[in-house]
Amino acid sequence: MCGIIGVTGSDDPFGLILDGLTLLEYRGYDSAGVALVTGRELWRRRSAIRGESIGELLRLGPTAPVARAGIGHTRWATHGAPTEHNAHPHVDCTGRVAVVHNGIIENHREIAAKLDAEGHTRTSETDSEVVAHLVEAELASGADLFEAVQRCAKVLRGDFALAFMSADEPEVLVATRRSSPLIVGRTDSIGLVSSDISAVLGTTRELYAIGDDEVAEVRPGSIRIVDAEGSTVDPVPLRVSWGVRAALREGYEDFMSKEIHEQPRALADTLVGRILPEGTTELEELEIPAEELASIGRVIVIACGSSYHAGLAGRAALESWAKVPCTVEIASEFRYRDPVIDASTLVLAISQSGETVDTFHALREAKRRGARTIVLTNVVDSLMAREADGVLYTRAGPEIGVASTKCHTAQIVLLQVFALHLALIRRQLTPEQAAVIGARIASLPGLVERAVGQFDTYRATAEQLAEVNDVFFLGRGHGYPVALEGALKLKELAYVRAEGYPAGEMKHGPISLIDRHAVVVVVATRGALFEKLLANIEEVRARGATVVVLCDEGDEEAGELADIVLEVPAVDEMVAAAVCVVPFQVLAYAIARARGNDVDRPRNLAKVVTVE
Numbered sequence: 291m292c293g294i295i296g297v298t299g300s301d302d303p304f305g306l307i308l309d310g311l312t313l314l315e316y317r318g319y320d321s322a323g324v325a326l327v328t329g330r331e332l333w334r335r336r337s338a339i340r341g342e343s344i345g346e347l348l349r350l351g352p353t354a355p356v357a358r359a360g361i362g363h364t365r366w367a368t369h370g371a372p373t374e375h376n377a378h379p380h381v382d383c384t385g386r387v388a389v390v391h392n393g394i395i396e397n398h399r400e401i402a403a404k405l406d407a408e409g410h411t412r413t414s415e416t417d418s419e420v421v422a423h424l425v426e427a428e429l430a431s432g433a434d435l436f437e438a439v440q441r442c443a444k445v446l447r448g449d450f451a452l453a454f455m456s457a458d459e460p461e462v463l464v465a466t467r468r469s470s471p472l473i474v475g476r477t478d479s480i481g482l483v484s485s486d487i488s489a490v491l492g493t494t495r496e497l498y499a500i501g502d503d504e505v506a507e508v509r510p511g512s513i514r515i516v517d518a519e520g521s522t523v524d525p526v527p528l529r530v531s532w533g534v535r536a537a538l539r540e541g542y543e544d545f546m547s548k549e550i551h552e553q554p555r556a557l558a559d560t561l562v563g564r565i566l567p568e569g570t571t572e573l574e575e576l577e578i579p580a581e582e583l584a585s586i587g588r589v590i591v592i593a594c595g596s597s598y599h600a601g602l603a604g605r606a607a608l609e610s611w612a613k614v615p616c617t618v619e620i621a622s623e624f625r626y627r628d629p630v631i632d633a634s635t636l637v638l639a640i641s642q643s644g645e646t647v648d649t650f651h652a653l654r655e656a657k658r659r660g661a662r663t664i665v666l667t668n669v670v671d672s673l674m675a676r677e678a679d680g681v682l683y684t685r686a687g688p689e690i691g692v693a694s695t696k697c698h699t700a701q702i703v704l705l706q707v708f709a710l711h712l713a714l715i716r717r718q719l720t721p722e723q724a725a726v727i728g729a730r731i732a733s734l735p736g737l738v739e740r741a742v743g744q745f746d747t748y749r750a751t752a753e754q755l756a757e758v759n760d761v762f763f764l765g766r767g768h769g770y771p772v773a774l775e776g777a778l779k780l781k782e783l784a785y786v787r788a789e790g791y792p793a794g795e796m797k798h799g800p801i802s803l804i805d806r807h808a809v810v811v812v813v814a815t816r817g818a819l820f821e822k823l824l825a826n827i828e829e830v831r832a833r834g835a836t837v838v839v840l841c842d843e844g845d846e847e848a849g850e851l852a853d854i855v856l857e858v859p860a861v862d863e864m865v866a867a868a869v870c871v872v873p874f875q876v877l878a879y880a881i882a883r884a885r886g887n888d889v890d891r892p893r894n895l896a897k898v899v900t901v902e
């Protein structure tokens with residue numbers, strides 16, 4: 291979603307901002323813009339050509355004026371269409387103050403009405419523009435930019451990350467945030483603001499977090515941060531775990547195929563040092579003492595999208611190995627219920643980005659109600675990592691493709707490690723049982739590698755399905771979260787209506803949709819419910835559906851019931867999800883590509899979802 295970058299003290303702020311915006315592209319955007327301070331004037335250019343806005347700005351490079359500072363933005367439209375006049379930066383009536391904004395200003399209508407009555411002229415339909423006019427009013431009453439932003443932030447409701455500059459203070463950037471992420475950085479001569487670590491890594495690794503309601507003043511080579519009361523804050527340095535190279539395509543057709551292929555490595559890295567040969571576990575960043583974990587009465591997993599499916603895939607291990615009651619909840623629903631939580635509840639948020647606003651607020655709410663909290667994320671020191679009591683980091687490297695692949699499988703595997711860890715702390719497994727389970731988890735990178743090795747076979751099979759319009763994905767037990775994930779991937783990438791359903795539930799209604807036009811994909815790898823699943827397959831076959839069966843390699847009994855077969859290496863059902871999901875990733879990828887879709891940036895979607 292929206293991205294922010296600001297630079298001061300550079301000989302080429304335009305170049306640095308455009309490099310940053312290009313790195314932020316993966317978050318998803320539909321327009322972009324830049325403002326520079328040149329002499330004592332503001333120069334601003336914006337573009338809203340879908341998929342080409344950054345390219346259009348780049349072409350302006352040679353005409354950009356000499357400047358030392360600027361701010362840039364990629365916008366994912368929420369309030370107002372993705373047009374040039376709604377693109378950021380927004381300016382005030384004088385054209386001397388510019389602002390870029392991520393998040394939502396909830397009281398923007400109220401503020402706009404007041405500003406309109408005072409005679410301000412707004413030129414966009416966005417919630418963001420009001421902030422420029424608020425600052426204009428404060429400057430007119432004698433404040434400098436820093437003071438003006440301090441005062442203005444106090445009247446804003448909602449989630450925001452904001453960066454400002456003024457033609458009257460050419461080398462100063464001011465930034466503030468509430469809930470939305472924003473960081474600042476410096477070298478000896480440059481100052482930076484960004485919503486995303488990866489956008490500024492090429493310039494510096496000296497980066498600092500801005501806390502909620504803090505205001506930062508960034509000048510060439512220096513940073514000053516004050517809290518909401520105006521007291522100076524010691525900036526908290528961020529740990530940076532990736533290099534810039536990790537975000538390159540390296541010869542693959544697209545990031546998604548690269549990231550599918552990276553799964554064995556992502557899983558192996560996630561497991562390094564965490565499972566010892568005898569089946570004991572090491573989770574050092576967890577930080578919650580073992581005795582506290584031992585006394586946990588139940589676990590509530592909160593997450594969205596693919597991360598939610600990872601939670602469902604890990605639930606069986608938490609219940610069966612650790613014998614802890616576990617529910618898995620959609621974060622955007624959980625947050626607005628009145629959940630019963632006490633100090634013995636462990637709330638485990640799963641979020642690849644560590645920024646998803648629904649999950650972040652659900653996590654905060656759980657903490658407010660007294661739960662112990664852990665976040666399982668791929669981004670070190672991300673917003674949620676800083677919020678939760680403990681952290682579990684997947685080590686999948688940056689995921690650029692909008693559809694989660696390697697982070698999803700790494701989440702599943704790390705959740706299984708956590709379940710084993712909890713089981714050992716709670717003394718629910720014998721050392722022998724733990725050693726067997728540990729060995730099974732440890733074998734997953736190799737098994738996933740074998741599945742990924744069949745990429746071309748899966749792709750060729752999927753191409754037979756390029757014309758599908760409506761697909762059911764069915765599964766039971768371990769196969770159900772995989773079915774949900776298969777359906778989500780097909781929807782988001784191939785734009786095909788797809789539904790994930792528990793196979794045993796079909797007879798309670800949806801089977802009336804099955805006829806000879808239906809395509810039904812069934813996760814039929816071996817497990818306790820295998821026989822029952824075969825009966826469910828017979829039910830849809832009897833109604834003429836085309837049946838695609840995902841089964842263990844060489845499983846003739848399952849294969850015989852299929853029109854199309856996808857095979858994966860056989861694996862114990864408790865840890866099978868990360869292996870079984872691979873062919874479905876390729877299925878969605880191949881159908882999407884066959885239809886000419888952009889697999890890295892599917893329409894309407896963003897990598898980091900920072901709005902509710």
Ligand code: F6R
Pocket residue numbers: 594595596597598640641642643644645646649692693694695778779782897898899
């Ligand atoms: C689907 C996908 C999304 C994310 C969801 C949560 O492929 O990537 O469904 O899983 O938006 O994002 P995170 O995990 O960053 O909280």
